[in-house]
Amino acid sequence: MKKGIAFFMIYIIMFLTVGCMAKTEIEKLAIVVTFGVDITTDGKYMISTQILKTQKQSPGGMGGSKGEKQPTEVMALISTGDTIPDALDHLSKELGKKVALSHVKFIVIGEDAAKAGIAELMDFSARGYQLRPNVVFLVTSGKASEILRTSTPEDSIPANAIAAILNLQANYGYVPVTTTMEFANSLASKTAAPMAGVISLHGDEQVGRVFKMIGIAVFKKDKLIGYMMGEEEVRGVQWIRDKVKAGNIVMPSPNKGSITIEIISASSEIKSIVKDNKPIIHITINKKGNIRGMVGDLDAMKNPEILTEFEQLENEVIKKEVEKALYAAQKTFKADIFDFGETIHRDYPDEWKNIEESWSEIFPDLEVEVEVHSSIQRIGVISKPLY
Known part of the structure; x- marks a missing residue:
């Protein structure tokens, strides 16, 4: 009996000791949730980071809610270096x-850095053991540092606000979600052109800025090499890529x-067809x-029969969006x-x-x-307009 109690006490002490060690290790880390990449005028890398801050709670017992330092918000910090690892060092x-960097959700790339080329960023993302392959790339037409130093009223951790907006807009088909792995695969392809979503800021500092x-x-x-910013052509791209899952279609x-x-x-x-040695792509959207x-x-x-007419109108709207996307990719960017x-x-x-x-x-x-096939499943509680 005494031996059993002794083992139990040893187990409890080991558990508490491991917990304290874990806390100590966490306190020695600067946990980055988002970072941005810009290029300075002298060609150096400027890395912007959002790092979780911790706040002491009142002392207490076990459970992780008292006496510990817990993440509450972020602090935005900037460093420069000849390379990305150098700036982080x-x-x-x-x-x-x-x-x-194991908790990084997004990497925001400033326009100047994106135009100069992100080969080194891709190498760093693939070579480093900390960054996960599902980290999302985003591009901004200005400086990444502007995005990284912005806090919004939606969430005390801006990365969470970005994640919520990105998830919704991606389902609506207005922004692609491109991970580091997907970008790397496009780079490795001899024919595919990489792409990424676009993030910007709206509003003013007095009222509050939002992503x-x-x-x-x-x-x-x-x-x-450029941007596709029109809602119709952007959603057209996502119709083709099978990424539109929600939203609305407004038609006359x-x-x-x-x-x-x-x-x-x-x-x-x-699907593809080769006819008379000529390749043809066939897209079917349901x-x-x-x-x-x-x-x-x-x-x-x-x-x-009205519903059939509505469905035909839908087909035309979706096809028009797809054709705009195809024109931009084939004629404007040739990508x-x-x-x-x-x-x-x-x-x-x-x-x-x-x-x-x-x-x-x-x-x-x-x-x-x-080829587009639309179908209307339900007309609602009322069959015709009230007025």
Whole structure:
């Protein structure tokens, strides 16, 4: 009995000791949740970081709620260096703590740095053991440091606010979510063009600034070549990439006013065809939705053909968005952000060997067929407008 009690006491002491050691180790770390990359006028890297701060609570017992230092908000710090690791080392020396990157959610890249090329950032992301492969790349048209030093009223940790906005906008199809792994795969491809989401700030400092995420930053290899910022063309890209999962489609009513259709599900499929030694891409988009709002004298219960007309209007709206996206990618940027080349490679490996080297000349004039099938599932509690 006494031996059992002794073992139990030893176990408790070991548990408490490990807990104290863990706390001590955490206190020696500067835990980064987001960092940004800019280029200075003299060609150095300027790294902006958001580091979790800790705040002492009143002393108490076990459970992790008393007497511990717990993260409550972030502090924004900037360091410079000849390389990214060099800049982070300078930050570590200033803080007297080891910089921990395992909790980084986003990397924000300033426009100047993106245009200069992010090969070194990609190397650092892939080579370092701390950064996870699902860290998300975001590009801003200004300085990354502006984004990193901004706090918003939505959350005491800005990275959480960014995550919430990004998740919503991604489902709506207004911004791509590109991880470091996905960007690296596009870079490794001989044909695909990398892209990333765009983040910006809106509002003023007196009222409060908020993050806005809409748009696509288009790259040629590791260098930024431009932006797609129109909502229609951006969502068009995401229709093709099978990333639109929610949102609304607003279209003119055949009667009067406008109709709002809620997107409840959507899917897309990309196939390739080689005809007379000429590659053709065929995109099929299937979308289901519910009527969310309409005005006029139309009654879908009395005249079910109205729904067929609505569905055809939806098809036209979606197809128009896709065509805008295709025009921007093929004619404006000449960048295969859809990875059509890999689709042809997969479907026709032998034929692909003959066109792979000239894909950059083929893509701008590639024939793309778009087929859209929309269906309205529900019209709502009322069958016609009240007024």
